[in-house]
Amino acid sequence: MRIALDAMGGDFAPEATIKGAILATQKLNEDDIILLIGQEDVIKSQLAENGYTGSQIQVVHASQVIEMGEHPTKALTQKTDSSIAIGYGLLKAQKADAFCSAGNTGAMLVGAMFSVKAVEGVLRPSIASLVPKLSGGIGIMLDVGANAECKPEVLEQFGEIGSIYAHYVLEIENPKVGLMNLGEEEGKGTVVTQAAYQRLKANTSINFIGNIEGRDLFNDKADVIVCDGYTGNIILKLSESLYDILESKNIKDPFFDKFNYEAVGGSPILGINGNAVIGHGVSTPRAICNMVLHAQHMATSRISERFKKNYSE
Amino acid sequence: MRIALDAMGGDFAPEATIKGAILATQKLNEDDIILLIGQEDVIKSQLAENGYTGSQIQVVHASQVIEMGEHPTKALTQKTDSSIAIGYGLLKAQKADAFCSAGNTGAMLVGAMFSVKAVEGVLRPSIASLVPKLSGGIGIMLDVGANAECKPEVLEQFGEIGSIYAHYVLEIENPKVGLMNLGEEEGKGTVVTQAAYQRLKANTSINFIGNIEGRDLFNDKADVIVCDGYTGNIILKLSESLYDILESKNIKDPFFDKFNYEAVGGSPILGINGNAVIGHGVSTPRAICNMVLHAQHMATSRISERFKKNYSE
Structure with a gap:
């Protein structure tokens, strides 16, 4: 499974998200990949600082960040190279099996509606x-x-x-x-x-x-x-x-x-054409790790396809 | 203050209410009176059984009881000699400064609207x-x-x-x-x-x-x-x-x-022309005692008159 993770989302990002991604690699399956989305140079240097040398984390560059206080629709329209926009782009293109972020909740919700959209038949x-x-x-x-x-x-x-x-x-x-x-x-x-x-x-x-x-x-x-x-x-x-x-x-x-x-693993968005999880704003590395595991579990369960099968077919 | 208490209300009535009333007399002011409403012979024999010989508890006979499962409006219309109907009658006639019961919540609410009614101006x-x-x-x-x-x-x-x-x-x-x-x-x-x-x-x-x-x-x-x-x-x-x-x-x-x-002392009904408190169905003697004390406190604070003063004058 390929789990996209917004490296820039959350009050303690990117430190907490990068540490959380590294933690998650220790618990994911060997062939699972984390796509860590955000400012490439920052992420790469912090991965190195944390001594990460594995190949389960791949960095996807995003030049912009949607801040916590921003208006979701406005931010997503203007910041097309933000980590949330890029994450949903990967999800829509099926380059990721799930996307998760501890960033702006409204932007995560609006982003889902803009990109993968609601499953047909889901009200x-x-x-x-x-x-x-x-x-x-x-x-x-x-x-x-x-x-x-x-x-x-x-x-x-x-x-x-x-x-x-x-x-x-x-x-x-x-x-x-x-x-x-x-x-x-x-x-x-x-x-x-x-x-x-x-x-x-x-x-x-x-x-x-x-x-x-x-x-x-x-x-x-x-x-x-x-x-x-x-x-x-x-x-x-x-x-x-x-x-x-x-x-x-x-x-x-x-x-x-x-x-x-921290133990909960975030809140899933249900009824959209893709697996997405929203994390708590104050997410720590442990919370990020559990959010990634939750997203992986949703992807493995093919839950978004179950909704499609139930409502669109 | 004269606090009317429904002796027949609650899952453990009248045992728990009578014991609760006796407990309350130990905490009320010396000149406070509890009007214990219910089947006179039962109450009197249980007061004696519990060794109560004081004069702070006065028994007011009520031949009927509204059960927990009864339809409030129907029960109040038919059982005019029930402990709840009698209690609100005392409150309306200002023979009691407050009325409390751990009985049928709906009947307590409807009883208030039938008898003392909402304060004019309270929606x-x-x-x-x-x-x-x-x-x-x-x-x-x-x-x-x-x-x-x-x-x-x-x-x-x-x-x-x-x-x-x-x-x-x-x-x-x-x-x-x-x-x-x-x-x-x-x-x-x-x-x-x-x-x-x-x-x-x-x-x-x-x-x-x-x-x-x-x-x-x-x-x-x-x-x-x-x-x-x-x-x-x-x-x-x-x-x-x-x-x-x-x-x-x-x-x-x-x-x-x-x-x-048990410690909370029941839930007051606010915005009516009188002080009324509803207790928990499973009230123990301690819960009944605290409900009586709460009712006494409301009466001492003249809270119902404050609402009248605020909305009707």
Whole structure:
């Protein structure tokens, strides 16, 4: 697999991304390649400084960088030689099997829509987040921020897309789909969640188990947690803050360690014609390494092709 | 103060409520009275069994009970001699300064609207939740379930109502109001939160500090957290589940102990002509005791009159 990595993305780039790429080479398969995109001279000198002499990292030059605060659409239109633009170019041309970046989230999302585009039949691509489960498993929650509000049919499709991801990437047989709501009973919630409930219930391609509540996030009621991006984003950031709170109190626990964004491996963009992962802005080398491994796992699972097969064929 | 308590409300009633009432008498002022509403013979025999011989608990007979699963409106219409109906009757007749119950939440809400009614000028009464802060303080979040979806003007008013509560009950000077959102920047979020942001910003009666994110729930950015009931309910139940998770892992910490619903003292209904508190269904004696103390504190702060003064005069 060829994993493109934005060397310039993230608050600690390029130092953290380059170190993260080197870490990843120790865990990837021998024939996997990392395409490290960014300012060639800087990357090459830092690879040398870090003593990297292998051949699994190939440098792809990009003369421009989209900064964290830039307007996504404007930046992508103007900076056609930016690392994000080049990364998506490689993905579109199938010169990369996956692309990941800890840079500007909006630019990563808009870049996907500009280049590889949404899979035909997918109403709204989404950003998903992996959810650690108390039992030791992993679930997936979507959307966590790409679509602040969602129509019922979009929420229904999140149930399908999440199920496909859970099946092929998380390797969960017949994943359980739950709709995040304020009560378990049918008929609870907003007009949109009520309508989404009926659509999910009638959808025979998924294993819908009904509404779930905030307290069910970490238990095994649902493998796929469906919600709009406003709600998912609040849940995600609240959960992330727990790790920081516990760490500040010197409380260590293997379960809560999984809330550490460094361990999570970034958030996949689902429903586009390619495998893309967005990393946390403050990504450390460990976080970058896990993001690359996540991207490789998505590519190996051929998840983007599964979406195409499901919706376009 | 005269605090009416539904003896029959909650999964462990009347045993837990009666024990909770006795506990509360040890902490209330000497001249405070608990009006314990329910089946007189049962209550009296259990008070005796528990060795209670004081005069701070007075029994008010109610021949009927609204069960947890009953339809609120139907139950209240049919069971006019139920403990919840009697409790609100006492509140309306000003024979009680506050009423609290760990019974049917819907019936508590509908009962308020049937009896004491919303304060004139209050668009939608809400259920609020106290939020423990890492710094040791307490904040308030509203709504947490009474109104699944809210118009911008309702969210704006939550900011006002929460500020009044924070000022008079939590004794916070010039409380900071934050709008729960998926990003800090102005213009983020749904159409409703975007419009609510503008209204809150223009409202000179409150100290609006802008959007807050899920990670800000427990820090000191905002004392008053404004959100719709769908979002607030999910946040509340997710937070409550943390205590259970940590306890299951035998992790003890004074901050997370505050997430124990037993310590919280129930959720106040705000914006009605009376002081009412809803307790957790699984309330233990300790939880009942804290709910009574919370109700007494609201009555002492004359919070319901503050709302009347603000909106009706």
